[in-house]
Amino acid sequence: MADAEKLLLCFQCGTCTAGCPVSRFSSFYNPRRIARMVQLGLKDRLLSDAALWLCTTCYTCIDNCPQGVEVASIVRSLRSLSVKERRVMPLISKKLALNILKSGYAYIIPESRIRRRITHGLPHLPRSNLKQIAKLFEVTDFLDTIENAETFEKVEVKE
Amino acid sequence: MKNSNPEYLIFLGCTIPYRLPSYEISARKVLKTLGVKLVEMPDFNCCGFPVDPVNHELASALAARNLCLAEEKEMNILTLCNGCFGFLNKVNKMLKEDEGFRKKINEDLNEIGMEYKGKVEVKHLIHVLAEDVGFEKIRQNVKKSLSMIRVAQHTGCHLLRPSKYTLRDGLDGHTLLKELIELTGAECLDYVDEGECCGNPIIGVNEDIPFQMAREKLEHVKRVNAQALITVCPFCHIMYDLNQPLIERRFNERFRIPVLHYPQLLGLAMGFTPEELAINDLRVKPIELLNSIYNAE
Numbered sequence: 234m235a236d237a238e239k240l241l242l243c244f245q246c247g248t249c250t251a252g253c254p255v256s257r258f259s260s261f262y263n264p265r266r267i268a269r270m271v272q273l274g275l276k277d278r279l280l281s282d283a284a285l286w287l288c289t290t291c292y293t294c295i296d297n298c299p300q301g302v303e304v305a306s307i308v309r310s311l312r313s314l315s316v317k318e319r320r321v322m323p324l325i326s327k328k329l330a331l332n333i334l335k336s337g338y339a340y341i342i343p344e345s346r347i348r349r350r351i352t353h354g355l356p357h358l359p360r361s362n363l364k365q366i367a368k369l370f371e372v373t374d375f376l377d378t379i380e381n382a383e384t385f386e387k388v389e390v391k392e
Numbered sequence: 393m394k395n396s397n398p399e400y401l402i403f404l405g406c407t408i409p410y411r412l413p414s415y416e417i418s419a420r421k422v423l424k425t426l427g428v429k430l431v432e433m434p435d436f437n438c439c440g441f442p443v444d445p446v447n448h449e450l451a452s453a454l455a456a457r458n459l460c461l462a463e464e465k466e467m468n469i470l471t472l473c474n475g476c477f478g479f480l481n482k483v484n485k486m487l488k489e490d491e492g493f494r495k496k497i498n499e500d501l502n503e504i505g506m507e508y509k510g511k512v513e514v515k516h517l518i519h520v521l522a523e524d525v526g527f528e529k530i531r532q533n534v535k536k537s538l539s540m541i542r543v544a545q546h547t548g549c550h551l552l553r554p555s556k557y558t559l560r561d562g563l564d565g566h567t568l569l570k571e572l573i574e575l576t577g578a579e580c581l582d583y584v585d586e587g588e589c590c591g592n593p594i595i596g597v598n599e600d601i602p603f604q605m606a607r608e609k610l611e612h613v614k615r616v617n618a619q620a621l622i623t624v625c626p627f628c629h630i631m632y633d634l635n636q637p638l639i640e641r642r643f644n645e646r647f648r649i650p651v652l653h654y655p656q657l658l659g660l661a662m663g664f665t666p667e668e669l670a671i672n673d674l675r676v677k678p679i680e681l682l683n684s685i686y687n688a689e
Contacts, residue, residue: 254589258604286445286597291589292553303554312445322446325596329442333454337437339406346410353417353670358409361437365504369457372503373450375443388597 240307242300243268249294249304255287261390262287264294264304271307280315283388286323316378324384331379334370337361398524399429400470400515401462403480406438407626408472411634414670415626418655419472419517421664426525426533430470436461439471441479452493453500455483459514460506468513470520474625477516478550482557484514516551518568518624518654519560530575535663537577540688541681543657544581544618545569546609546632548625549589572654573622576661580622583612590631606631607639610647619681620650622657629653633675650678660685 249264250256256263262284270279279285285308294304316322329339336342337360347358370376408416423430440454458480462469471477487494488510498508515523521530547569552558558565566587573580588609591602610632613621623629633651640646651674659669666672666682 254591254605255594255601258601287594287601289549289589289591289593289602291549293549293587293589295554305554309445309448313448316446323597326443326446330446333438333443338410339438339442340410342406342410346413350409350413353413355413355416355420356432358404359433359435362435365457365506366437366454368504369450369453369500372500373447373453375447375450378447386597390598390600 237307237310239300239302240268240271243272243298243302244300245269246299248297248299249302252293252297254291254293255289259287259390260392264288264308267308267311268302268304271311279311280319283385285312285315286388287390316382320378320382322382322384323388324386327379327382327384330375334367334379335363337363337366395524397427397429398520399431399467400520401433401465401467402430403433403436403439403458403469403471403476403514405471405473405476405626407475407630412626412629412653412673414656414673415472415629415653418653418659418664418669421668422655422659422662423517423520425662426521426529428470428520428525431465431467433458433461433465439473439476439479440483441475444479449496449500451479452483452486452497455480456487456497456501456508457504457506459484459487459512460501460508462512463509466511468515470515470517472517472624472626474516474548474550475627477514478557481514482554484510484512485557516624518551518572519563521572522563522568523560527571527575530572530658534576534661536661536685538657538661538685539577539579540684541619542579542581542617543573543620543622543652544583544613544616545573545586545622546590546628547587548623548628549587551624552587569622569624569654573657576658578657578661581616581618583616583618585609585612590628592627592631595631602631603635603639603642606635607643607645610636610639610649611645613649614647618649619684620652620657620678622652622654624654636676648676650674650676650681652678
């Protein structure tokens, strides 16, 4: 985990939550509380907390923290850990990952759009080496996860 | 000293070819005129960022594969997308600085016959415009001053933060896009919370929060009477342009704020026609803005 030991320096000032654009619209996502829960070792509660998936990665919390704690990086690590241990992930993440596996790109770009590039005078869009991409999925232990993980569509916000 | 013959490998990413050819079309036109040579990548893959939340190692390996492909070409990367810039640049710096991380990712890359060596740099379009082309050369290429219009800018998170990865010598990320806009002659207005996130990255799991964030941004921009909002990221652009009619319906408000890619604005000032810059691709048609520009004579 990215500089995880720094989390011990968090004294719960709440600057992260105060500057968080998501927290401003929904108290359901609260980075200060997530940092505290990690300090307290509440692993099961954290990994099953749907609010983890509401961080937009704007990184305001990282730049604002007076103690140099990277709250957004900790949230990212918790997400990965949750996927690994609970085998649950957002449907959108599974779709994007499968698209990358199948095409190299995060979306399956329709042939018509690839052809339209010529009309626009744009260069040909290259094809990725899919064997190499699949190998990277395999060696990072993600092929099995992505095939078998359960998914959820939406994060319901509970105030 | 500015680089007189800058050459970059262009990294398109996925969202621009999939949804926003107008950004690519306009960027290629202005860069060519400004003397920046773009070389196509013979092969690349998604920058890796979309899978970072679910598997950091895979995401980093995907980013590193792109960096290795650039190393093979011995060229630095130029991105148009903040997401691609933010992630490729961050992984590049982490790989350069953290030996343990580099060893782990190189073990993955070894399986596909690649090795990360740390020989290239990643820049966003606005860095190349400021650092390689230079303000003076851009000013010299402005044929039609846009002094009759007032706009606002949205730089986007991944060009600004985390500052330990985004800070660049001699550039202030928070004002750079403003300075680039002002080179066209247009006035760039200040508004509340300019550095705030568009919300797009979580729209796949929750629409409510990002739409409220985008609505607030559009309200702030409208309050200062900006005639357009200028972006340099496909995700921010989708939020404010493509989704603007949805936001208007959802909150029963009327914004009608055109959102232009920066190279479209610069292109107009450089004398390209709206057609050449694919301005008609925009969801919110900038009719009044174009009227102000072309009827001011």
